[in-house]
Amino acid sequence: MTDFLTPEKRSALMSRVRGKNTKPEMIVRRALHAMGVRYRLHAKELPGKPDIVMRPRRAAIFVHGCFWHSHPGCRRCRIPSSNSEFWAAKLERNRNRDLEALAKLEHDGWRVLVMWECEIKPGERLDDALTQFLSIRKQPPS
C-alpha cells in the first residue's frame, strides 16, 4: 500500500488538524453561540484540555481530529504506511491519553461530549446533538 498523501499535503493537513481554531471547532462554537450558550476555550487546567468548556453546566466538549485521536472506523485515521510503527505508537499514546482524560473528567463529575471532525457539519443534527447534551429545551417554532 502506498501512502495516500504526499509529505507536503500531509504536513498541511496535520497542521490544520492540529491547530487550535480548526474549522470543525468553529462550527460547534458558532452553533453554541446561536443557542446563547456561554463557553470557554481550551481549559488548560482540566484533564485533556477540553476544546470547549461550559463550567456552570459542568460540561466539556472535545472536538477531535480523526487522525490524531484515531476515530474508530474512520478512513481519515488510517496509519501512514511510511514510518508506520512510529505512527502506530504515537497514535496509541494519544488514544490512551484521551481515555485517561475522559475517565478523570467523568470521575470529577463532568459531562463530556466527544465530537469527531468528520461528523461535524452545521445544521439540525449538530444542533440536536448539542441541545441534547446540554439538556437545553428547544425553542418552540414561532
Ligand SMILES: [Zn+2]
Ligand atoms: Zn472521522
